[in-house]
Amino acid sequence: MNSTLAKIRKSSANEIKKSSTAEELEKIRLQYMGRKGALTLILRALKDLPEERRRLIGQEANYLRTAIENLLAKRLKELKSISRESVLRNEWLDITRPGVKQARGHLHPITKIKREIEAIFYSMGFEVVEGPELELEYYNFDSLNMPATHPAREMQDTWWLKLPPVTLKKQGRVVTSRLLMSTQVTQNQVRYMEKNNPPFRIIMPGTVFRREATDASHETQFTQMDGLMVDKKVSLADLKGIMETVLRRLFGPKIKTRLRAGYFPFVEPGVEMDIECLYCRQSGCSVCKQSGWIEVFPGGVVHPNIFKAAGYNPKNWQGIAWDIGVDRIAILKYKIPDLRLLRSGDLRFLKQF
Template sequence: MVEQLQQMLEDFKTGIEKVQSLPDMAQFKAEYLGKKGRLKGLMAGMRDLSPEERSSFGAKANEAKQFMEKLIQEQSTRIELEEINSRLDKEWQDISWTDRLKDKGQQAAGLHPLSSVMRGLEDIFLSMGFDILDGPHIEDEYHNFEALNIPANHPARDMQDTFWFQDKKHLLRTHTSNIQIRGMEQHKPPFKFVGPGKVFRSEALDASHEAAFHQLEGMMVGKDISVSHMIHFLRTLLSEIFQKEIKVRLRPGFFPFVEPGFELDYECLLCGGTGCSVCKQVGWVEALGCGMVHPNVLKAGNIDPREWNGFAFGLGVDRLTMMRYHIDDVRHIHSGDLLFSQQFKAY
């Protein structure tokens, strides 16, 4: 009977290699391990063996059963994966295949213009060696105000209409400067990083203002950094953004987290400086606020201002998108209007 058991195992190993489907595997398993299978038939003959032979053969039969069950499981898993992959290959469709979309009467897909500009900005900063950081939309009072040199009694808080939560300790962030504080807490100088994202303010809606919009703020901290370094960097940045030279002007500005502070404007690209609703008829568009990082802000980030300094900047991504695509009203960007979005097949 031992020879019969060995022959059955040889037949099993040869036969299982030929099984190519799960239904066939179920039938194959029944042939060898079923109630009327070959193994059961061999074990039925154990009643004619002596007690010693019965014990020895029983152990070998159990080993054979475990071997066959293991091999059946492995082969079944392989067959199942092959069937899944085959089905996926047959059903897979390239949704970016524009010809397929056109055949169905649909327009070619593309990024929203705001997403396209944001990705372009991130690519520019990455090429300049900046890290891209992220931060929470729901912020605490410390990271949004106090750590940025805006204490509870500071008049700058009156300049920002803020969406506060009921506990009066948390809010929807009013700028992405909170990312700068968190970045300083997590990084040791020298460093340079930017934090893009959505911010929220209780604004009166018009052609150039929304209650929820996008900013990108960044900072560079090192040793012996000057205003001249900042101006050169920002000119280079704007040239990269618009892919051409544009007219800019720098004027004094007040931001509690920088000293000295500046505002950088560029000539309106929609009207060429003649005046329109976007530039409020002045011919210039505010591009970004900037300045040398205030020593108190460096201290809040656990950085010694006697050893390190740097500059910070923040720009409005929505307005850049308007300039890039000649959009005359920021409300169009967030309208969700497909007729508007389909004009921009931006990638």
């Protein structure tokens, strides 16, 4: 009996020492002192022993029970303090330490300029209208006074899609139209006029595509923003006023402008507004090709054929239309030396804005 108690003393002490959770300690307690525990069985068997041995063994067994209980309590306390320590070690927080700065994005320079120009037009009562980037040949060229044989089409070569052509019925005739990536946003004029009646003032921002050899001032993709104003009485004088207002708001009230004749198939007459070169202030440099001026703003009076394509009677309505190259304004305003940087996705460049 004594050797059994010695075994229990040794094994219980060992197990308690190795335990690492409160659950394990509870299992050890039950194993020795539960209803069928090893020590419990010994205590229960005492009554069958002769009196002297019963006293002796009983005393030993009770001592052992107290010893195991003490060991269990001590280990439990230890485990609690270890877990508190590890929590403190892992979750320690210095609230006075400066935080980790989160990187924040910002708007792309093209988006910034686009929003700036839109805000100027909002203030003049214009509405924003958007159109598709994948366009029908009819809208992109035919409806804009550029039939298949028109030389201006050559200047605007783009990506044609290998899809079967679409058949449309326009102005009482059947038109077969291929699909292409839009080369301008001007066709949204016709798309809008087909569904709306004048008077109205709209601007049409959008991305356009050209098959170009890229260089510092040419890209295959760029952002344009066309404008169109149709009313009973609208003239070139209104157009000049709008162009000057927009350029002064973008480049400052002192910017010098000039208006000269220009040719575009959608307008008659056509004009172009230039601003003085921002680099040399008219004394001549490589950016302005020594002319002192930079073209920024083509426009004119809406061609009667465009009104006809949209189903308007050109005798009843007058219109002015123009186009702003958003990318071009961005490179002028921020003095960016190469147009291709804008869509390069290079963060070293973009982080400067």
